[in-house]
Amino acid sequence: MSDRPGSKTASMTVAQLRRAAKVxxxxxxxxxxxxxxxxxxxxxxxxxxxPKGVVMPPEENTLGADFETEWARKAxxxxxxxxxxxxxxxxxxRWMANPEVVGLDRLADLLxxxxxxxxxxxxxxxxxxxTPLVISVVPGEFRRTLVIAAAADYFFDxxxxxxxxxxxxNAFPIEREVTTRKSSxxxxxxxxxxxxxxxxxxxxxxxxxxxxxxxGGAAYLxxxxxxxxxxVFIDGTGTIFGKGMKRPKPGSTKVVFGxxxxxxxxxxxxxxxxxxxxxxxxxxxxxxxxxxTARQRAAQGANPKLxxxxxxxxxxxxxxxxxRTLGKAGQRRRQKRRWPDLG
Amino acid sequence: MPRPGYVLEVDRSTPPTLFWRGENFSLEKxxxxxxxxxxxxxxxxxxxxxDGAIRHALLNPLGQDPLPTQLFAGMKLTxxxxxxxxxxxxxxxxxxxxxxxxxxxxxxxQAGVDDVVLIAALGLHRxxxxxxxxxxxxxxxxxxxxxxxxxxQHDAEDHENLTVIGTTDHGEVLEINKRAADSDLVVYxxxxxxxxxxxxxxxxxxxxxxxxxSHHHNGETLQNTRSLMGHRQHSALHTSIWRLGKVLRDxxxxxxxxxxxxxTDMFPDAxxxxxxxxxxxxAKDRATYLGVTKGLSLLPVKARRKMFFDIHSPHQxxxxxxxxxxxxxxxxxxxxxxxxxxxxxxQTDILTLGIPxxxxxxxxxxxxxxxxxxxxxxYLFNMYRNKPLVREGGVIIMTHPTYRDFNxxxxxxxxxxxxxxxxxxxxxxxxxxxWEKQFAEDEWYRHLYRTGNAYHGVHPFxxxxxxxxxxxxxxxxxxxGGDAATVRRLGFTPASTxxxxxEIASDVVGRQPTISHLxxxxxxxxxxx
Numbered sequence: 001m002s003d004r005p006g007s008k009t010a011s012m013t014v015a016q017l018r019r020a021a022k023v024x025x026x027x028x029x030x031x032x033x034x035x036x037x038x039x040x041x042x043x044x045x046x047x048x049x050x051p052k053g054v055v056m057p058p059e060e061n062t063l064g065a066d067f068e069t070e071w072a073r074k075a076x077x078x079x080x081x082x083x084x085x086x087x088x089x090x091x092x093x094r095w096m097a098n099p100e101v102v103g104l105d106r107l108a109d110l111l112x113x114x115x116x117x118x119x120x121x122x123x124x125x126x127x128x129x130x131t132p133l134v135i136s137v138v139p140g141e142f143r144r145t146l147v148i149a150a151a152a153d154y155f156f157d158x159x160x161x162x163x164x165x166x167x168x169x170n171a172f173p174i175e176r177e178v179t180t181r182k183s184s185x186x187x188x189x190x191x192x193x194x195x196x197x198x199x200x201x202x203x204x205x206x207x208x209x210x211x212x213x214x215x216g217g218a219a220y221l222x223x224x225x226x227x228x229x230x231x232v233f234i235d236g237t238g239t240i241f242g243k244g245m246k247r248p249k250p251g252s253t254k255v256v257f258g259x260x261x262x263x264x265x266x267x268x269x270x271x272x273x274x275x276x277x278x279x280x281x282x283x284x285x286x287x288x289x290x291x292x293t294a295r296q297r298a299a300q301g302a303n304p305k306l307x308x309x310x311x312x313x314x315x316x317x318x319x320x321x322x323x324r325t326l327g328k329a330g331q332r333r334r335q336k337r338r339w340p341d342l343g
Numbered sequence: 344m345p346r347p348g349y350v351l352e353v354d355r356s357t358p359p360t361l362f363w364r365g366e367n368f369s370l371e372k373x374x375x376x377x378x379x380x381x382x383x384x385x386x387x388x389x390x391x392x393x394d395g396a397i398r399h400a401l402l403n404p405l406g407q408d409p410l411p412t413q414l415f416a417g418m419k420l421t422x423x424x425x426x427x428x429x430x431x432x433x434x435x436x437x438x439x440x441x442x443x444x445x446x447x448x449x450x451x452x453q454a455g456v457d458d459v460v461l462i463a464a465l466g467l468h469r470x471x472x473x474x475x476x477x478x479x480x481x482x483x484x485x486x487x488x489x490x491x492x493x494x495x496q497h498d499a500e501d502h503e504n505l506t507v508i509g510t511t512d513h514g515e516v517l518e519i520n521k522r523a524a525d526s527d528l529v530v531y532x533x534x535x536x537x538x539x540x541x542x543x544x545x546x547x548x549x550x551x552x553x554x555x556x557s558h559h560h561n562g563e564t565l566q567n568t569r570s571l572m573g574h575r576q577h578s579a580l581h582t583s584i585w586r587l588g589k590v591l592r593d594x595x596x597x598x599x600x601x602x603x604x605x606x607t608d609m610f611p612d613a614x615x616x617x618x619x620x621x622x623x624x625x626a627k628d629r630a631t632y633l634g635v636t637k638g639l640s641l642l643p644v645k646a647r648r649k650m651f652f653d654i655h656s657p658h659q660x661x662x663x664x665x666x667x668x669x670x671x672x673x674x675x676x677x678x679x680x681x682x683x684x685x686x687x688x689x690q691t692d693i694l695t696l697g698i699p700x701x702x703x704x705x706x707x708x709x710x711x712x713x714x715x716x717x718x719x720x721x722y723l724f725n726m727y728r729n730k731p732l733v734r735e736g737g738v739i740i741m742t743h744p745t746y747r748d749f750n751x752x753x754x755x756x757x758x759x760x761x762x763x764x765x766x767x768x769x770x771x772x773x774x775x776x777x778w779e780k781q782f783a784e785d786e787w788y789r790h791l792y793r794t795g796n797a798y799h800g801v802h803p804f805x806x807x808x809x810x811x812x813x814x815x816x817x818x819x820x821x822x823x824g825g826d827a828a829t830v831r832r833l834g835f836t837p838a839s840t841x842x843x844x845x846e847i848a849s850d851v852v853g854r855q856p857t858i859s860h861l862x863x864x865x866x867x868x869x870x871x872x
Contacts, residue, residue: 102482105437109393112659259394290490291483292448292459299452 065183067156067173072166073147073195084168085135085143093136096250097129097240100328101137103257103283107230110260116141118191119260120229122218122276124211124284124306125200126238129248131169133237134198137255142196149174149187149199149217174217176203184221191225201276205243209320211306214280219263219273228260229276233283236328252328256283281306288326345385348685348867349620353378358621360860362841363697364824365710365744366647367639368632370621371695371841378858379691381732382620383867386608387682389659393439396663397446400601404666405674410447410599413528414454421526421596422447423464423497423550427475428703429534430605432656439603439660441481443532447601448484460522461488463496464531464549467556467799468704469753469792470496475707495522499552499799500789509594511586515558519595520550526596533602537726537866538679539571541602542672543588544581546595553783553801559583561779562771565811571721572868573728588668600668604678607865608658617864644746651700652707680868687732687869692856693848694733695841696723697863698743704798704806709750712829713757713765713803715743720810720820723861730871732859736818738848740841745825745833752796756788760803761832769834771804771811779804818851 062068071077093099110117119142123134131148138146148165152173156162165171172190174183187197199221201214222229236253258279263272278298285303286294297303309319351357359370360380373380390396401410414420424440427433444461451459461480463471476494477485488494497520498504506521523529523546531549535541548556558564559580570577575585591598610617614635616628624632639647662678664671700710702718710718719741724731733739749758764778779801782788788800814820820835821844830837838844848856861867 105441105481108435108437112389112657286483290487291445292452292487295449295452296455296457299449299455 063159063162064156065152065173065175065180067152067162067166069162069166069170069172072170073190077167077170078144081168081170082144089132089168090136093129093132096248097133097237097253098251099133099137100252100254101257102254102287104139106257106259107139110228111139111141115194116145118145118194118225118227119196120191120218120222120227121146121196121198121232122201122214122229122280123198123232123234123255124206124280125202125204126206126209126211126234127241127243128205129237129241129253130200130205130234131171131198133234133253133255134232135169145195146170147172147190147195147197149197151176151204154204172197174199176215184224187221188225191221191227197221201273201280206238207243208316209238209242209324210308210316211284213307214273214277216269216273219276220269222261223263223267223269223272226263228262229272230260231258231276231279231283232256233258233280233287235284235287239324239329254287254328256287258283277306278303288323345387348384349382350685350687351380351382351620353380360862361617361621361697362695362742362860363699363863364742365698365746366644366651366700368617368636368697369742370632371742373695373858373860374845377855378860380860380862381685381687381867381869382862383607383865384682384685386606386618386658386865387661389606389608389661390663393660393663394442394446396660397443400663400665401446401450404599405664405670406667407599407665410530410665411450411454413597413599414451414456416455416457418456418458418527419525420451420456420459420528420530421462421523422459422530422532423462423520423523423546424479424532425534425540425545425549426463426465426468427471427479427706428468429540430536430656430658431701431703431706432609432651432654433478433706434605434658435655436478437481438479439534439605440479440532441484443601443603443663444480444484447530447532459488459493461494462520462523462550463494464545465497465499466548466551467499467553467792467802467805469796469798472707472796497550498793499556500793502552505552509590511583511590513558513583513586515583515587516555517547517587517590517595518552518555519546519591523550524596528599529596530599530601533600533675535602535604535675535679537572537683538676538868539578539581539725541600541675542581542585543591543668544584545600545668546591546598547584547587553799555587556805557783557801558587560805560808562773562775562808562811565808566771566815568812570728571725571812592668598668599665600671601663601665602671602675603660604662604675604682605658606661606682607867609656609865610654611657614654644748648700648709683866683868684728684870685867687859687871690730690732690734690871691737691859692734692852693738693740693845693858694724694731695740695858695860696742698723698741699863704802705750705753708753709746709748710743711749711754711757711761712745712747712833713761713806715741715745715822715825716814716833716835717806717809719743720813720817721806722809723863724810724813724816726861726867727869727871731813731816732861732869732871733817735816736851737816738819738821738851738856739813739817740821740823740838740844740848742823742841743825745822745829747826747829753798754803755791755797756782756785756800757798757803757806760807764803765832765834769807769814771808771814774807775804819848821847 148171150171155165156173199218201218202212233256240251241248281303282298353373355375359372504521506524508517531545533541564579567579575581616632664674783801785800791797792799822830827837
């Protein structure tokens with residue numbers, strides 16, 4: 001039996017709907033009323049409007065190279081970072097990059113000192129994986145006081161990104177092309193306070209898988225602050241998450257630490273930078289061949305260049321593929337076999 | 344500023360003194376008023392820039408041209424280095440040998456030298472395991488040379504690869520490794536832990552054949568070696584070696600000697616009490632001592648050994664010299680004595696020695712009874728200059744568990760030596776005449792030495808000869824805490840406690856003997872006036 005219009009059941013339903021509509025209206029009105037004061041409060045609760053014809057002074061930039069990271073080197077942030085490094089970061093690096101680390105014995109003299117000195121680590125740079133990798137493989141004495149010099153225009157262009165980089169990586173903004181006096185003064189202050197730095201002398205990730213010429217920032221700072229530069233060669237991260245890759249692809253890596261290089265009296269930044277580049281190049285050769293071959297070639301200035309062959313065409317890419325087969329990228333972990341679904 | 348060595352006259356307020364007992368320790372009360380404890384000097388500071396010092400030594404050698412000027416393309420370069428018997432305990436990475444060899448290889452690479460071979464100068468010692476070579480040379484050098492067959496271990500039984508350099512006027516034949524003999528330059532990398540190491544001994548023992556070694560490694564020579572660690576003219580062994588060295592210098596390859604001296608910072612902070620004088624032990628030291636000794640006593644012997652052999656010693660380089668062998672060695676001796684020499688007045692009736700878990704012939708192995716004798720009477724007794732610490736006819740008391748335990752891989756011939764030779768005689772000269780040839784020429788021992796990790800068949804004789812002078816000098820030798828039957832087999836007297844040992848010794852030295860205790864570690868040489 002169905003309800004007819006005008007019956008008792010039908011009239012109750014309409015009444016309920018009306019009541020519900022009234023409640024909805026009341027709630028909406030209350031919300032509007034509640035928001036009204038906020039909207040009407042205006043300045044100073046809201047940003048002031050700009051009078052016409054007034055030239056505004058330039059806004060103080062707090063992003064990029066001016067991003068404030070001092071808080072990230074205070075105790076609470078350090079404690080949080082130590083936990084992050086010991087747990088998630090380490091596990092991530094092991095899973096993603098499976099690193100083989102050699103040459104740490106070359107740092108023994110620095111570690112034997114009563115107080116671990118500040119140093120500048122100067123690795124080659126192929127991937128975003130490089131930074132977590134370096135953080136996880138440097139000796140603990142350095143890890144606790146490690147600051148990463150990160151590209152200001154990339155990592156510190158947004159507040160959230162910059163905050164994350166500062167908190168979890170202890171990143172410090174630095175210009176890629178020129179080290180300004182402000183940046184260098186800040187970095188120098190950090191070094192004087194005992195913080196070690198990771199500076200990628202190439203200035204950014206490799207665009208094509210081969211290395212880039214070294215810029216003089218690390219050499220300049222080392223000479224200015226009289227601290228050693230530790231050359232580091234990283235092999236294999238380019239194929240894990242190289243520039244342009246959409247998704248990371250877990251693989252194996254090798255990190256080779258070199259003997260600390262000290263600025264020699266009277267040596268200019270350009271020459272010191274060339275020495276750093278030669279040292280990283282020799283480590284690259286050592287990683288792919290062996291110590292004796294690398295030293296022999298280094299003595300003749302014949303270590304294969306990190307920047308690859310001079311070709312500009314497909315041959316450069318072709319040579320890269322061959323080059324990679326010699327390194328860790330050539331020993332990729334066995335991929336999980338995917339059987340076709342045959343129904 | 345490290346303090347020099349110290350001789351403590353024991354009185355009633357002196358705390359008990361630390362004794363090694365193999366893989367453990369004990370604290371022993373020495374009689375007041377007639378005992379003295381000789382403490383080693385504190386470790387000298389290490390060189391501030393070790394790699395810089397090595398490079399400086401190579402570029403400014405003593406009595407020779409700088410190393411780079413001696414290297415040229417097309418030459419044959421051999422780099423020999425000391426084996427695993429040095430230093431003890433093994434040092435933290437990087438080992439000194441690695442640092443020196445990498446510096447030499449750098450110069451060789453710059454000079455365009457292609458023909459380079461590294462040789463572990465084993466003499467008749469066992470071949471080193473891969474992990475030991477990696478530790479001594481570092482992974483970089485090992486990975487570069489071993490896969491290409493350019494890292495050798497000297498084989499004193501490979502007659503095709505041995506060559507005679509010449510003969511001394513005493514008829515001693517110098518026969519050494521052929522590759523070294525044919526080289527344009529031999530660079531020898533030494534670790535001079537004690538003063539008897541280095542000099543001409545490096546090549547004329549490390550790269551020599553059994554025939555060559557037998558001229559000076561024998562009972563008569565070692566009995567006449569009145570001072571192993573002191574003046575060379577009192578050592579028949581070193582006199583013979585120096586004669587061979589003269590032949591090497593006149594007729595052999597050119598040698599570029601590199602000698603390094605170490606400080607005596609032998610144990611890491613976790614064992615800090617070992618290096619300290621007992622009255623300076625802090626609450627932490629005392630707690631550590633109690634924890635270590637109680638903990639060790641609960642562990643099986645194998646676990647104790649492993650614990651001690653896992654120690655990576657923090658000792659570090661105090662000096663490096665390179666160039667002419669004799670000039671370099673004199674400089675090294677100065678450095679070694681600066682670290683180890685302690686002036687001591689006169690001899691005593693009794694010498695007490697705590698025997699540790701290791702001697703140069705059992706790295707990563709078992710300190711068998713023959714090595715206990717070798718360590719006590721061969722090494723620790725000989726840590727003197729001028730005169731022994733104990734008078735002739737006095738008593739030597741050692742503390743060690745002296746298990747009847749052998750490592751069959753490292754010491755196969757030691758087992759037969761213990762079972763066959765020692766029941767027959769403990770006289771070094773007699774056993775040399777009667778038994779040595781049989782062991783030296785045994786094909787099975789030769790096979791194990793050449794292909795496995797065994798000491799040469801004749802090595803237990805050499806270990807025994809090493810203690811020949813001490814054995815001849817002492818009126819009685821007592822081992823406290825050792826397995827009684829094993830101790831008797833060695834020709835010594837067992838005792839349960841140190842007081843028992845003093846009681847037994849009274850038969851020889853009377854009721855009120857004077858006593859010296861050599862406080863090891865670390866290393867010291869008593870300069871007895």
